[in-house]
Amino acid sequence: MGLKSEFKNIKGTRDILPEEAIRWKKVEDVIRKKMESYNFQEVRFPAFEATDLFRKSTGESTDIVKKEMFTFEDMGGRSLTLKPEGTPSVVRMYLQHGLFNRGALQKFYYIERMFRQERPQKGRYREFRQFGAEVIGSVSAETDAELVKSALDVFKELNIKGIELNINSIGCPRCRKDFVKELKSFLKGKLNGLCEDCNRRYAENPMRILDCKIDRTKLKDAPVPSDFLCDECREHFEDFKKRLDFLKIKFNIDSRLVRGLDYYTKTVFEFVNTSLGSQNELGGGGRYDELIKFMGGEDTPASGYAVGIDRMMLLLPGKDEKISVDVYLVTFDVESDLAGFEILNELRERGFSCDKDPMRRSVKAQFREADRQNAKWVIIIGENEIKRGVVQLKNMNKGKQKEIPMEIDKIVKELKC
């Protein structure tokens, strides 16, 4: 014991041990059930894609593409990247398989691992899991509200409290043009008073300056996108808010919420929780009406979001579950061991989880193991039982033991009580 391996998990990754895995399974079950109740269809996609997919869709000016991607070359010299987010892959999948031929409206969800090369901290890992949903083919604000609702449903089902919803509209390329013009003229004289990042954003993606935490107060009077919405975008935003009201979903309008991805249009939103510490954003999303056309498809509206499951798990009430097994077998000699083994196999076929000691250790050791495994029942077989054609069935919680015939149906009947 205690031989130390020279290997350990890589920075920003983590192992999920059995007790925690039980929690994960429950959470994933809830996600699947809820998503499917909205008729989102599950899709799964590769761990890595062509680097250009993210460059083009996530956007060159984003932090993700600029400094957070795990990028490597395959033996043919192609540049590949571990997926940092899901939307580009879903869009790629949609276009590649001609899923528009299945109907104008497609609704997907996914549970996938994502990879971003950032400095890890509480609630932030380099390998993390997200669930997300994407609706392709609907311009309707109803869709945006439905997406929001589906995420809130998951939080609710998991008993996660204290989630706040922030929303905003950042308009379409047409109205954004006016806004950016106005923003730039507002910023012109102030640039050398602003931080380095803001100066870079001024050239690359001025809207994101609104996001800046350092210069917040200096930018208090800066124009915001929602003041420049065209009629169509304004109506869409109004409709979105009305839909949320109708669903009795509370929200804050954050006129400076712009989000970090290049492809968003109109609706943007995020879920936050203040008790999470600095990584308080649980999930977010928005509409991306231009992306599919930009990626080579027909002009198709779309909307979606993603939620960090690891982060969500930090808010999950309750403790890790104990592992447990239905039946543990205790035997005394070779003959009873074989008889018991046969019973175990039959019980396994009938759906019971069963186990036994493979090393023929002492009875005491076998019982200790049964206890450690949280066995509900122990089946005891020895020389006497074999001779008389019976087994002892012990209820480990009550500590009571009962003798019953060595017949599978009779044993099963007892186990079901």
Place this chain on the structure above:
RNA sequence: GUGAGUGUAGCUCAAGUGGUUAGAGCACUGGACUGUGGCUCCAGAGGUUGGGGGUUCGAAUCCCCUCAUUCACCCCA
């Protein structure tokens, strides 16, 4: 990428200003109880004190470097 904190057994933590062989609880293995778990008692196993270098008669302790890790900044999920 920047800043701060922390590294002692599988886990949680001890070892006054440097001083024999680095300890305890939990967990693990075995025994007391050779056909019955949890409780109790006894015993055993488990350490390059993260690694390297330096100061010193002597370093877990002081200094330097390095690595890991945590939190925060930035940004995101």
